[in-house]
Amino acid sequence: MSEKDAPETKLKAEHITLPKHGKNIQQHTPPSQMLPSYRADIPFILALGLITTVYVTLIVGMLTAMVFYVELPVIGEVFTNDRYRYAVLLSLISCSITTILSVWVAVPTAYLMSRVEFPGKRLLDGILDIPIVLPPLVIGLALLMLFQTGAGQFVQGYVRFTYAIPGVILAQFMVACAFAIRTMMAAFAEINPRQEQVAMTLGCSRAQAFWWVVLPEVRQGMIPAATIAWARAMGEFGPVLVFAGTTAKRTEVMPTSVFLELQVGNLSMAAGISIVMVVLAIAVLMLMRIAGRGTSTFV
Amino acid sequence: MIYGSRVIPEQFVMIQFRNVNILLNGFTLEKVNFRVPSGTYAVLMGRTGCGKTTILEAACGLRPIAAGQVYLMDREVTMLPPGRRNLGLVPQDGALFSTMTVEEHLGFALRVLKRPKQDIKNRANELAGLLGIDHLMHRRPLGLSGGERQRVAIGRALAAKPDVLCLDEPLSALDEQTHTEMTQLLRRVHQETGVTVLHITHNRHEARALAKLLIVIKDGKVLEGDHARLLMADLDNEM
Secondary structure, eight states: OOGGGHHHHHHHHHHTTOOOTTGGGOOSOOGGGSOOOOGGGHHHHHHHHHHHHHHHHHHHHHHHHHHHHSOHHHHHHHHHSHHHHHHHHHHHHHHHHHHHHHHHHHHHHHHHHHHOOOTTHHHHHHHHHHHHHSOHHHHHHHHHHHTTSHHHHHHHTTSOOTTSHHHHHHHHHHHHHHHHHHHHHHHHHTSOHHHHHHHHHTTOOHHHHIIIIIHHHHHHHHHHHHHHHHHHHHHOOHHHHHHHOOOTTTTOOHHHHHHHHHHTTOHHHHHHHHHHHHHHHHHHHHHHHHHTTOOOOOO | OEETTEEOOTTOEEEEEEEEEEEETTEEEEEEEEEEETTOEEEEEEOTTSSHHHHHHHHHTSSOOSEEEEEETTEEOTTSOGGGSOEEEEOTTOOOOTTSOHHHHHHHHHHHTTOOHHHHHHHHHHHHHHHTOGGGTTOOSTTOOHHHHHHHHHHHHHTTOOSEEEEESTTTTSOHHHHHHHHHHHHHHHHHHOOEEEEEESOHHHHHHHOSEEEEEETTEEEETHHHHHHHHHHHHHO
16 A cells, blocks of 8 residues: 555544554443434433433532532641651552552463463462452451461561551552452453464564563553552552551551541541542542553564 | 575475374364475465364464374474474464554564664565565554555564465455455565465465465365365366
């Protein structure tokens, strides 16, 4: 095809489903593939809209109610009071470490589950879902039990986890990583295995095909995995409370601060901290989306 | 014949399947036997779902075989990993790497082989010229037409001067005009590089236009030579 045909080709590509870089994070049907709506469809679409509206109204309503409930000085206190500021800082740092660890573990685990057949794979698949389905408090309790065993005590001899900052990170990681793995598995499923096969015929070992072909392809999929890991870690309360405790200026993170304020009846402060959490979550989401716009090249 | 840095004897058997059994979903391809002399354009033909791609995958080391041996030149490669067989694969959909530019595709195999950067660049330019994709060197696959994508995939497969170029229905998704252009291009690539080609298709016209050697799969059996030609003639008569 000649160069002068290029614009036409590009136009064509926008209307036809060509493999698209980053498609694994695309959650909406492209406009070109949407079904046309006819008059007869209106009741059905209205019903869909009604159900969606109920849910969206609840989300917007509860956030708005919280915003109007809190006075501005209370939000300011979150950043001026040493205890709350520590909780915010610990939350940000622990969530960031948890996110990095989760993606590190999720990428190889999800690749193994997506591309390799081995005995016991279904069992392993089920085990990977346990942190998602277990009640959060139970995860914290189970972690506490684990670190009472001989092996746990041995580890504690080197790094203290229970009622310490590493415990906060481990408690957040146990849940966040499971979600990151599921997200990465979906991302790997979107990548054509033929690409790896071609790379292998071109001289790559399986590991080289993974590093040079699969990893750049799936890089866009890491953004939603990191986002969901960060969000889960930020909201994690039960396991952190049970396993790491809520010692002020030591293991207190934002969700536990909210819990403690509710315990003493300080609803205004609890709402103030919650608003800061919402703002931070939105900010991180935006940053992740911006980071996801970059394209990668051959390493 | 001189191909790459190696001297390959004229009409040496380049690829050979000896009593190969391949397990396929629900059935087995049994006793697959065929041989392709060096420098030959061989077309492996058969109906959709008959196991053509499976045979190609077995040749490339992408599918395990249950019994038999695969030979490339005079060495048995049955148990060798794909990367050590020196074959170039062009899948039906091209399977281009969406994060790489066309130039990076054309240099990929040589990068894997850790060749000097200048050699990689020279080879990429040489292939781009041969395949008529010079103007696309800095483009990524998104937005390339079907024909352009297949040209890039062919260039990527040819970069390391493979012993055999394996084409898996490379023209099946192209419109008639592009199909004709690509048929001519494949003929020219074969003439200019002298590479042995194993081309898979279900299209008799495509097979007739390109094949110097015809191999036909029918009812799970592989026919070549006179048997294959007779079968083709029968199919033509049925039309």
